Amino acid sequence: MKTIIKNGIVVTSGSIFKADILIEGESITSISSHITQESADKIINAEGQYVFPGGIDVHTHLEWPLMDTETADDFVSGTKAAAVGGITSIINFTKPEIGASLIPTQEEWIEKGKKSVIDYGLHAIINHYSDRVLEELPILAETYGVGSIKLFMAYKGEMMVNDLEMYKIMKKAGELGIITNVHAENGDIIDEMIAQALAEGKTDPIYHGYTRPTIMEAEATGRALAIAEAANAPIYIVHVSCAEALEKVVEAKKRGVQAFAETCPQYLVLDISYLDQPNFEGGKYVCSPPLREKWNQDALWNGLQTGIISVAGSDHCPFRYEGQKTMGKDDFSKIPNGLPGLEDIFSILYHFGVHKGRISLNKFVEIISTNPAKLFGLTKKGDISIGKDADIVVFDPNRSRVITAECQYQNVDYNAYEGMKVQGVITNVLSRGEVIVKDGQFIGDLARGKYLHRSRVQNQ
Amino acid sequence: MKTIIKNGIVVTSGSIFKADILIEGESITSISSHITQESADKIINAEGQYVFPGGIDVHTHLEWPLMDTETADDFVSGTKAAAVGGITSIINFTKPEIGASLIPTQEEWIEKGKKSVIDYGLHAIINHYSDRVLEELPILAETYGVGSIKLFMAYKGEMMVNDLEMYKIMKKAGELGIITNVHAENGDIIDEMIAQALAEGKTDPIYHGYTRPTIMEAEATGRALAIAEAANAPIYIVHVSCAEALEKVVEAKKRGVQAFAETCPQYLVLDISYLDQPNFEGGKYVCSPPLREKWNQDALWNGLQTGIISVAGSDHCPFRYEGQKTMGKDDFSKIPNGLPGLEDIFSILYHFGVHKGRISLNKFVEIISTNPAKLFGLTKKGDISIGKDADIVVFDPNRSRVITAECQYQNVDYNAYEGMKVQGVITNVLSRGEVIVKDGQFIGDLARGKYLHRSRVQNQ
Amino acid sequence: MKTIIKNGIVVTSGSIFKADILIEGESITSISSHITQESADKIINAEGQYVFPGGIDVHTHLEWPLMDTETADDFVSGTKAAAVGGITSIINFTKPEIGASLIPTQEEWIEKGKKSVIDYGLHAIINHYSDRVLEELPILAETYGVGSIKLFMAYKGEMMVNDLEMYKIMKKAGELGIITNVHAENGDIIDEMIAQALAEGKTDPIYHGYTRPTIMEAEATGRALAIAEAANAPIYIVHVSCAEALEKVVEAKKRGVQAFAETCPQYLVLDISYLDQPNFEGGKYVCSPPLREKWNQDALWNGLQTGIISVAGSDHCPFRYEGQKTMGKDDFSKIPNGLPGLEDIFSILYHFGVHKGRISLNKFVEIISTNPAKLFGLTKKGDISIGKDADIVVFDPNRSRVITAECQYQNVDYNAYEGMKVQGVITNVLSRGEVIVKDGQFIGDLARGKYLHRSRVQNQ
Amino acid sequence: MKTIIKNGIVVTSGSIFKADILIEGESITSISSHITQESADKIINAEGQYVFPGGIDVHTHLEWPLMDTETADDFVSGTKAAAVGGITSIINFTKPEIGASLIPTQEEWIEKGKKSVIDYGLHAIINHYSDRVLEELPILAETYGVGSIKLFMAYKGEMMVNDLEMYKIMKKAGELGIITNVHAENGDIIDEMIAQALAEGKTDPIYHGYTRPTIMEAEATGRALAIAEAANAPIYIVHVSCAEALEKVVEAKKRGVQAFAETCPQYLVLDISYLDQPNFEGGKYVCSPPLREKWNQDALWNGLQTGIISVAGSDHCPFRYEGQKTMGKDDFSKIPNGLPGLEDIFSILYHFGVHKGRISLNKFVEIISTNPAKLFGLTKKGDISIGKDADIVVFDPNRSRVITAECQYQNVDYNAYEGMKVQGVITNVLSRGEVIVKDGQFIGDLARGKYLHRSRVQNQ
Ligand SMILES: [Zn+2]
Ligand SMILES: [Zn+2]
Ligand SMILES: [Zn+2]
Ligand SMILES: [Zn+2]
Ligand SMILES: [Zn+2]
Ligand SMILES: [Zn+2]
Ligand SMILES: [Zn+2]
Ligand SMILES: [Zn+2]
Structure with missing residues (x-):
């Protein structure tokens, strides 16, 4: 399975840049100024959107x-x-x-x-x-x-x-x-x-x-x-x-x-x-x-x-x-x-x-x-870079939404931020290469999460 | 001109990962787990070495x-x-x-x-x-x-x-x-x-x-x-x-x-x-x-x-x-x-x-x-990511050298750190895609540097 | 001229005690549990009042x-x-x-x-x-x-x-x-x-x-x-x-x-x-x-x-x-x-x-x-002790008064603390042994103040 | 019993002054520029010496x-x-x-x-x-x-x-x-x-x-x-x-x-x-x-x-x-x-x-x-003032002595400050009016100390 996130504005802790991201299987394998779409199974158009690490x-x-x-x-x-x-x-x-x-x-x-x-x-x-x-x-x-x-x-x-x-x-x-x-x-x-x-x-x-x-x-x-x-x-x-x-x-x-x-x-x-x-x-x-x-x-x-x-x-x-x-x-x-x-x-x-x-x-x-x-030793997470798990959030900063308990997935009957209007809407969430959230709806499989075997703390 | 830096350990402020880097002209255009060497004009083998932003x-x-x-x-x-x-x-x-x-x-x-x-x-x-x-x-x-x-x-x-x-x-x-x-x-x-x-x-x-x-x-x-x-x-x-x-x-x-x-x-x-x-x-x-x-x-x-x-x-x-x-x-x-x-x-x-x-x-x-x-508003510098200038240091952490005025390029007759043995040796330095330093020697052209037109400070 | 302040509660920075104070000329010459009134020219009864250094x-x-x-x-x-x-x-x-x-x-x-x-x-x-x-x-x-x-x-x-x-x-x-x-x-x-x-x-x-x-x-x-x-x-x-x-x-x-x-x-x-x-x-x-x-x-x-x-x-x-x-x-x-x-x-x-x-x-x-x-080197001031200038305030803590510009000696047409009710009333003020204030009225001579020739700062 | 400490330099926390001190019984009853010696049972000449509260x-x-x-x-x-x-x-x-x-x-x-x-x-x-x-x-x-x-x-x-x-x-x-x-x-x-x-x-x-x-x-x-x-x-x-x-x-x-x-x-x-x-x-x-x-x-x-x-x-x-x-x-x-x-x-x-x-x-x-x-609520101690217990140290600042275990009253076989030469020698110590130390020797009675019934802490 190959997925390409195209034309997004990639944001890492170190910089902000326009790039395409190629995901093969669960990992990010290429970040490039232009990735040809031919071989891709799936294309996500992120034009005008931020592409954040999950x-x-x-x-x-x-x-x-x-x-x-x-x-x-x-x-x-x-x-x-x-x-x-x-x-x-x-x-x-x-x-x-x-x-x-x-x-x-x-x-x-x-x-x-x-x-x-x-x-x-x-x-x-x-x-x-x-x-x-x-x-x-x-x-x-x-x-x-x-x-x-x-x-x-x-x-x-x-x-x-x-x-x-x-x-x-x-x-x-x-x-x-x-x-x-x-x-x-x-x-x-x-x-x-x-x-x-x-x-x-x-x-x-x-x-x-x-x-x-x-x-x-x-x-x-x-x-x-x-x-x-x-x-x-x-x-x-x-x-x-x-x-x-x-x-x-x-x-x-x-x-x-x-x-x-x-x-x-x-x-x-x-x-x-x-x-x-x-x-x-x-x-x-x-x-x-x-x-x-x-x-x-x-x-x-x-x-x-x-x-x-x-x-x-x-x-x-x-x-x-x-x-x-x-x-x-x-x-x-x-x-x-x-x-x-x-x-x-x-x-x-x-x-x-x-x-x-x-x-x-x-x-x-x-x-x-x-x-x-x-x-916390999550060596495959936390960045958009090669070899990292393709945990990615595509985020439209130009839209906004209102937080409300009514629409939440959390299994509670209230929300502490009820009624707050917040800028930005998450359009896609990828977890290890799979799109699991699309336009606010969870669309992934159940029980697909993996236990994280972590390494020790490094001097930050 | 296409240059590939192969097999290095890329180090950014956000993570450390193995990748190949493709440089086209002056910029980094691709960072991938594997970049085919066919079309490249130049290959730098960085196996076992750190690849730092300049x-x-x-x-x-x-x-x-x-x-x-x-x-x-x-x-x-x-x-x-x-x-x-x-x-x-x-x-x-x-x-x-x-x-x-x-x-x-x-x-x-x-x-x-x-x-x-x-x-x-x-x-x-x-x-x-x-x-x-x-x-x-x-x-x-x-x-x-x-x-x-x-x-x-x-x-x-x-x-x-x-x-x-x-x-x-x-x-x-x-x-x-x-x-x-x-x-x-x-x-x-x-x-x-x-x-x-x-x-x-x-x-x-x-x-x-x-x-x-x-x-x-x-x-x-x-x-x-x-x-x-x-x-x-x-x-x-x-x-x-x-x-x-x-x-x-x-x-x-x-x-x-x-x-x-x-x-x-x-x-x-x-x-x-x-x-x-x-x-x-x-x-x-x-x-x-x-x-x-x-x-x-x-x-x-x-x-x-x-x-x-x-x-x-x-x-x-x-x-x-x-x-x-x-x-x-x-x-x-x-x-x-x-x-x-x-x-x-x-x-x-x-x-x-x-x-x-x-x-x-x-x-x-x-x-x-x-x-x-x-x-200081150097939007094309400071990271190894797409679109950035290909300012890159390839660094062998397993070798060491002794700092001495005798071998320096600085136009002075002493060195403040004279005699200190330091771990790591710079093997290649690229500036906007050109290899200008090779094994400690400057090999670039003169007057090739460009004036940096910078943007304003951003909230860090 | 001998003045005795009788029966007051003397308050210094170090302690609080009942005593009579004998003033001879400008200075305090005796502080005692009981000073006979015979030879005194003037007696100030400070019973129930605080006796402070000026x-x-x-x-x-x-x-x-x-x-x-x-x-x-x-x-x-x-x-x-x-x-x-x-x-x-x-x-x-x-x-x-x-x-x-x-x-x-x-x-x-x-x-x-x-x-x-x-x-x-x-x-x-x-x-x-x-x-x-x-x-x-x-x-x-x-x-x-x-x-x-x-x-x-x-x-x-x-x-x-x-x-x-x-x-x-x-x-x-x-x-x-x-x-x-x-x-x-x-x-x-x-x-x-x-x-x-x-x-x-x-x-x-x-x-x-x-x-x-x-x-x-x-x-x-x-x-x-x-x-x-x-x-x-x-x-x-x-x-x-x-x-x-x-x-x-x-x-x-x-x-x-x-x-x-x-x-x-x-x-x-x-x-x-x-x-x-x-x-x-x-x-x-x-x-x-x-x-x-x-x-x-x-x-x-x-x-x-x-x-x-x-x-x-x-x-x-x-x-x-x-x-x-x-x-x-x-x-x-x-x-x-x-x-x-x-x-x-x-x-x-x-x-x-x-x-x-x-x-x-x-x-x-x-x-x-x-x-x-x-x-500030006022060696004869700042305490009620022997040899000090008899600068003394007799203060009745049981009475109170209201601050108001109307009654003030200050030559201004307002008071920054106008209308504040404060506890305590000054009944007598002595300056170098002379009673110059009595019940809120200045009763001293004009131009009786002396220039203070001061010593240098001491390590506090 | 009346004792007079004559001509000393009295030092309190508030000031330093020359005075005679009259002690009647256990207390300080008078501090004066001059106390006649007639009625005194005992005179301590403190000329040139400091008179400290104990x-x-x-x-x-x-x-x-x-x-x-x-x-x-x-x-x-x-x-x-x-x-x-x-x-x-x-x-x-x-x-x-x-x-x-x-x-x-x-x-x-x-x-x-x-x-x-x-x-x-x-x-x-x-x-x-x-x-x-x-x-x-x-x-x-x-x-x-x-x-x-x-x-x-x-x-x-x-x-x-x-x-x-x-x-x-x-x-x-x-x-x-x-x-x-x-x-x-x-x-x-x-x-x-x-x-x-x-x-x-x-x-x-x-x-x-x-x-x-x-x-x-x-x-x-x-x-x-x-x-x-x-x-x-x-x-x-x-x-x-x-x-x-x-x-x-x-x-x-x-x-x-x-x-x-x-x-x-x-x-x-x-x-x-x-x-x-x-x-x-x-x-x-x-x-x-x-x-x-x-x-x-x-x-x-x-x-x-x-x-x-x-x-x-x-x-x-x-x-x-x-x-x-x-x-x-x-x-x-x-x-x-x-x-x-x-x-x-x-x-x-x-x-x-x-x-x-x-x-x-x-x-x-x-x-x-x-x-x-x-x-600690010792209302009768801590100062040289009227009514205070006559706990007084007369101290000659012009002499010096060497601290040594050999001469100490402490019941130990060493002294932590052994051999240190210190300025000043205590010549007299009075406790509630009695001279109990004279020239470095304890001369008081045994078991004469009283238990101190103390008042509560005051805002300092
Ligand atoms: Zn918790
Ligand atoms: Zn907790
Ligand atoms: Zn400078
Ligand atoms: Zn400077
Ligand atoms: Zn000022
Ligand atoms: Zn001022
Ligand atoms: Zn202890
Ligand atoms: Zn302890």
Whole structure:
């Protein structure tokens, strides 16, 4: 099978140029000023459109058990939504039982993921420390291609590890070239603040915001970075939500720590006022860290533009409003934490970033595709170049669309960006050479996604 | 003319991949997994070698009058040295008479540059303020493709402008999308310190270092960034030499200033002890800002790795030891300021950066080629992609060489990196499709370089 | 003449204690748990009242020519207002003709000051550089007891000096133990911003605020501190108005610079919205630096509490609304810059500081009396201890009063704090042992103030 | 009993003045320019000498069990040493059994302290969390006058509390106006580093230094300050040893946290090279945090001078070399942590601070006496003023002495400052009016010290 994408404006992190792209089988085999159409099985006319490498969302929670329920998207609906939204690879989090061996968990999640319609990798969550964990890390890395793990500094009793566990695991990870994702909030103190608020009858969603203050995110972020420094290990702070935490990343980078940061569309575009709405509307916007005061958005955009923040991930952790979010109607602490975002991250970032003039086209590609690929060892992804998987998004910047839950593939009954008009429409999405999305509709096969065996982190 | 570079490992800022490259005329027209050799006029076998986009040195002073003498390299010897060293484009500084119109100066320097063997652009130095300057800026930008100017905060009476002049010029530049290079040292106070030192009989080269302290570089850097902020203009701090000045760049980036920084190989590899040598040996190492305490090197490498510093430029400002540097044998202030570096910047950065593990291959390309092209509007340079000029360096990472003045093309009688063994040897250099360097020898035509008409700065 | 202050609660920077105070002649000769009243000529019953050392306002502009007019208070009305407000010493600025010798200026201002009802010192403003200036500095310090000078980085053509002049003067000052007051705003750029605003028809007082942005204060502050560092001289930044400038002070202190900062009541209590009022009401609030965004107030209070800011000075620079402020009715740049504050600084600081819980009683004394005395060489002032001049304020914290122009001694037709109710009433003010204020009325003799011959700065 | 100190130069934090001091009973009742000697029982001629308020050392560990041994000084030898060294009040740490009720512990330690020859207070160490702890805090504060507690972030299993415990305790403490001392090192990770070092056969004292890196002090310091901020409680970081930790204090102060810091003479004067000596000589210098790289000393002195550090405490935790320190001859982790310092802190601070020109005389008094009194509620101490306890040090600045273990009162067989010649000799020490030290000899009664019932922290 040969496909040619003709006449598009190819955008990579390094440049912007007009070219034809030849795809043979699953890979890009030629990029040329002119490719003759004769031998092609399929021609995509991209005249006047951008041709981007497919988005890579390294922060998703599909089929993810949390708080006695599970996220609303499984690998089917979730990866369809991803594809339609321009994301051609995800790295999802596993969720082991507490104290469970990492290997069977990994096997189990590889299995779950086989339903995916796009390629999927897995970060191994580690929720406890034992000698076995350290023994399993090299197996994960070598046998399963898992060069990234995740540790939580919050959610005690469920996923949280303490400082010593974090240090010992990171030390081993550092030796193996494994990068550690960290959810950085001081869980112990936040739990206490929540208990206090509830004891005082403060049950509305806005108290979710008040009981997870920025200082407790900044504290944990600084601590994680210090531990990474002591352990001589690379670290990736997920979902940085505020200027105060970001400042800790800057400081660590200045000290020479191999520290990287991610932010998410919700922190770039939404703010704490969304939590403070009548009729439990705020419940839809409960995620952790919580939405912050609006002025933080500038700091985050600036972080992306200057390279202090390397990646935008969706933290897609979707729950339906009816039946799931409403579990916490009378107690904000019972609202499952998380927002849907996988379907919209690409558009949100393009619209509020590129279209609004905050970041360049190259930077957009870097954030949504090239950097995630580099940091998480996806050597066949993240760029439009020879030998790379033909994961490609064709994007018409001259059209626009309105985001709405009604039309989404995400299996949820609301959309956090409902009603926003965004510039640009995705016309084609290719995954390993196959057109799987056409004009907003998923047209690919089911279960066509492949598990991503990844290499270790490289010095960015 | 068709040339194919076969089997090389192509390295861009975004990825690393094996591919063949087809060059037709001056441009890259195809990058493919396999290009048939039939129709090619020339084949370069790059098996086992890196194929880099040609280096871009945006900071050179060829044929540059300074302190009653002129730099030792003209556009002939200088660009030959560049080519041999892997640099396929330079942006040289003009040098107008004080108060002179910018346009004839520009014309004159375009003329001078025609002797170049590689492509050359020009930054317009502005050494005074007048209404005419503001009127000439759009002409420079549009007619001459000069999207960058340079202002000096030192060298009073020769090039220095004051704060108000800087503000008014930058304000206009900002409106026009012109980026301002700034030499940031507090010239007034430094001149006084020099006078004091000389009055106390301190005439050795080391006093060059002592009379230009880091605080005076940091002060001027902070001031320039504040003025850029007030003027709402993009700014590029040339030759950041120390942690204290770099910190000002970090602060400005955090405030959202469109601020970029450059450092130079001499600040990454050499230190102030080089100035403190017997028999006027220190005279060879006199440049401004001066070499700094060694610990600053880590901060600068870290700045490159984290993206706080965007570019490495050579600040190639060569003077012969005999007859030029020695003009200051009895008075350090009479030593012409500057080091040769154009021939070695590529190698130094590769060796001490990539080979020593401080930066990745991608980051190396970003610093030496992609970022300079983006920041200074070289839309046909800085990447290996379709339609780009075929400016390419083929580099064998498995061989090594020793830097020595004896073998250099630079027209100077010493080399600042004399005797250093560096990993990697440049085997071929192509400029717009022509092989101009083969195995260390320049084999191209003279005067083949073209003047670079540049576009304006884009948001990086 | 013997006076006893009985039963008061003495408050110094170091402690709070009940004691009687015996004053013999001009000095405090005994502080005791009980002083017998027999031999006393006068008894002041301070039962239930605080007994503070008299306030010292080191930043006043009495009889000060500015912008073709002169401040509304001369040494008579100004020092009466001071006394009534709890200030028993001032240090006023001189105002030499441009290029004039400092010595006759000093003589002239000593003469002017003789009308004062409280003691007065003089800071020597230096508005130009010449060899004579350096020669006069030791004479000023030794013969005239002037251990402090002032340099302006703004008001070009009137008072501004450039960096080199500042450096040379500060270097000499540093050698002599003279501290340099600096008005830190980048005058060159501000003048240009003003010209631009006016050219665009922006003439209202609010544009006074917009054309002197915080970045231009912060820039100049950082520059002054860097120059002080290079010159190895002590420096005192007057009227720090915003967080951004204050941050420069913190940085300099961390580098070990002998740097001190002052703020003023208007920056602690008022904000930029005062400039933005209809009917030229904003004209009343024009001072430089301008009033700032309200959130800066917290940073300034915090600076006082933590000791980063050492002193509160009034920057008393009063102009009548009618006839003076209104000179700029159609052009904000013609509004004479300055606010009255000498009469209220003590009360404002007590009320919004101590009474509101932002600073302790000891800290209040430190800021308003002890630190100014230490920094400016007033060895007989600033404390209630043996041998000190009996400059004392007896203050009833249980009463309150309303600030209003109607009742003020200041020779202006408005009060910047009009209508504010403040806790505490000054019942007695003693100056060198004489009761000069009783229940809000000045009852002392005219021209009783003495010129303060000061010693040099000591390491605080 | 009436004592007069005649003709001395009284030094307080606020001023320096010549005066006579009358002491009646235990208190200062009069400070006067001249006190007639008639009625006096005792005259101390202080002509030419400084008269300081007695030193207050708020960080001592007398009779303190640690690592299966106990500090070498009990309340007898320790307080004698203190007195001879110019310290007239101490606040010692209690040491409860793990989980023990605070009240009997307090009673027990009040009892122990009765042997003291100077006044003593007690900080309550809290080594666990329970509801009872929170209930006991108000009792401690009210009944026992204990307005300060101490929490450890290191020494797991012995004293360490976790973040949640710290938060809950500090929250209650904050409500009660109790200030929390914090030993800030990340104990968990340090313990692991120690285990690693030992496993690798690294047993020498220098590894004590290497296994407690500055980043782990800085991390814990930042965390403690964040928790204090969240808990809205005042906090006092004990023994700040390095620039990196100090920076966290600066940041917290800027955020408005009620944060205070202490450093100790060993961090100001000694450095990590002392640990790296042959023949287990380094064992003498094992304390926690460990001695640091020498360049940190400047940052700490600067912290004292600028007021960022409020207090110098000795952290007197003495162990004999023979038999105690040598317990760790083959394993640095078995060396009891701590240095003797109570006898020398006053002299070390005067000599290296005042005499060397780093701090002023006033600042010396502030650090060693006034600030500790203010922060820890010693309302009758910390100043020479009416009604204060007559705790006074008469100090001859013109003489000098050599510190040596041979002559010390401390019950240890070495002195950390052995052989240092220090300027100034203490000639008299008075405690509540009694001369207890005369010319270097303790001449007071035993068990004359009183327990200090303290008030709560005031806003400094
Ligand atoms: Zn998370
Ligand atoms: Zn997540
Ligand atoms: Zn330069
Ligand atoms: Zn240059
Ligand atoms: Zn001013
Ligand atoms: Zn003023
Ligand atoms: Zn401790
Ligand atoms: Zn201790």
